[in-house]
Amino acid sequence: MRTTSRTLCLWLPDWPVQRSRRERPELVGKPLALCVGDARTERVAACSVEARRLGIAVGMKTPDAQGLAGPGRLLLLPHRAGADRRALERLAVECERFSPVVSLEDAEEPEGLLFDVTGLAPLWGDDGEKRLAEAVAQWAGADRLEAVVAVAPTVGLALAAARFVSRDAGPPIVEQRQARAFAERLPVEALRVEAAIIEGLQRLGIESIGQLLDLPRASLPSRFGAELARRLDQLLGDAPEPVESFRGEPPLVAVWDFESAVACAATLQHVRHELLCRVAEQMKRRRCGALRVLIDHRLDAADAAPVRVVLRLFRPTASARELEELATLHLDSVRFPCAVRAVRVLVGATAPIDSRQRTLFDSDQREDPHALALLINRLASRVGGDHVLRIAKRSSIDPRRAYATTPATDAPAEAFALTTRQAAKARRLPVTMPSDAPPVGVETNQHGEPVAMQWRGRCAVVRYWGPERIETGWWRGRSVRRDAWWVELDNGARLWLHCDLRRRQWRVAGEF
Template structure:
């Protein structure tokens, strides 16, 4: 059963215009709308949050919107620019999340993530990660995952939640109360259904199909079948001009594992030859399996660094061929180099001696393709503990930086400091006792304070910020790293609340 993710970008046009306003002609304080036109008719195609709060909505006449709000910023719609921005985002999603990703115009992205979500830590983490990464780009997004394209598309656009995860097999229960307009039907059919009294998808699906088909044609039945998964709706993956792809079509469908492995090996050879001509090595490769029942399955492999070795890439795919479900047969195999980078040439330092080169990249590739995320911690020039480390690729080059600390640091730093209750004499005395997660601990030994100042050059709010850190040991010998927010005297330096930030071995 496929698992389809629909990403809805409701404010794509507005946010694209804001991002491309390099000259600063648009005011961030004034509401902004996008105006579409056809002949002499002009209407609102998109509106930002401030405009919507003032009562302006999509499809409102532009003259009426101007009458409602003075000083309204109006920008002409550019469908080509919006489509190009959506295509760029879709190509980026192709490299990050799934081998099967396509544009869902005019404001969405659709992808089949069956078998790919484990690389992101599961469906819940994958969807929250999508939201966070789009928000980091300054884009508003809502995401839903269901068993069908139609179900995910409808839930992403109708639900008020940022993420919606529909358990396997429960799509009918989630969509039965959605409006008929979410079925991706033409506007005239939706208007006709509403005239007849149909409001929800559940009401429509419970009605005999023959009278509806006689009046409206087969489109309603097709969309319902796609929504409930009774009819496949293949997603044609997007491809950029510079992506290298090799394929093999079969006159007779294949299905035996050894036959699939044989042709995958031949495709790997052809792909490596094409990459070699361009001096590239592959970082992320997708095997797309086209089946005779008009469905697709995809297998993605990745490498820690650019690779062009036929034997190694063949092994990575052969280890996962058992996951292919040929069904009634496979009519085409395609191998796509989704991410490729220049292949660095290595030169031996000396030909007089045999040098043992230890390369852990193959081990990282094997573990990574099993769904485990491998990374390395590297120092960052910052006194603030949570900013002094960052995750980098396991095979990334050394940055040349190191931690220069005069005070001990815990082996485990909490994701975020946890509030604790403390009995201590201000301003500089260590705590007498701490209460963390409901357990009171008497402090036997303590060392500190170590004062850490805020980084005022990164955030104005940290100009006066101060933390005083203590290393404390309780009766049982456990040692903790705690701090007080503020200097203990001036409330402008912090709230004077206490937090536990790390645990020593």
């Protein structure tokens, strides 16, 4: 558990029903169902506790629900998801008395609010988090809201504590040291993934987070998709899930409209400089940097499409000078078919920016990540972002699937770090690995080690490394079992050989 943040969850069970009763108090205490339908049928989208006591459940067809409840006993109203969200947003504004950062639950139809309460406990005296949680619960009760409050180190744990923990002893408070043990006791429904994934886990007999953690972690994405692994990391604090204010920030944009169309390159360069300085100042105030910047030039011709320049950056920056240099590199090969009426600069993606302290004396800049980022940004601007690649590691025991190339300017926040052992293994992989290499003749000794082979004539094996056993996952269909060998021949060639253990057949999987 690497996180140190604290999140408070205010869960409002059956929020659509609560919202309807706040607007129409005469509905309190009566069986109520909110329905949504299409051209073929109408179903129950939400229902009150009184309706559930009559056997009504979400997803039930409306005629079946009316028949089960009895004549005239069930009140039916249309389900208005937009009204529910707007009412929850108004409630979030009122909750800013407890925290400056309040967010809606990340769901299609949210039923809860999330507060970033990191560092707020001392403001409430001794046992501050408990007193804060009780104050939120008392405020909700005074506003005629049925609410559950919980505090935990992550968003996922806070939501799970509110929904799956008994609250007889007061608001659940999950301490940092108890987080993992608390997570292991939770049901898999606390992961906030699709119902099909939950059903798949339950068919395998996995009912709790603890049972899920006992599985090999590398096998989760291939069996259940990347969403399950991401939600599990967020629950445990191994992946960030910050609470962001639902109000959001206004877009980082600057526009310059000319009184008359301009064709002077120097004038356009000066305007771009001014606009980039404006957005750079906005980013500095927000303490963030740009990862993607769009510069649009609206042309004077009515039917002409705007000339767009897209800057994709490896590392976030709030430097107007650096952005202007990259824009100039892009625009070297751009020709405007006619004069320009307006220029707009929009920051499409941002990330927190790291502070960097200058050194007093000159040092070796080869290991400077900032210098590396500048180099990648300039190369991407000159040759295109899709032509500057980096190596990304994937979760696979198969070397053909273990590494992939991806544009260096995509997902720059995901650091690619290898252990010493992983790096040594990666260096042994060839640059190209053909998938349809023909079989080759290999002579082996009594231990099955290669001693000679046919490669542009008969060649003796001078040195070899291996074997390394490679087996593919059974869930991908027919399994593959082979041994990998690295050989150096007497003619200087270095090859990567695979021996199929089923057919005892050798192939050249790659050449260095």
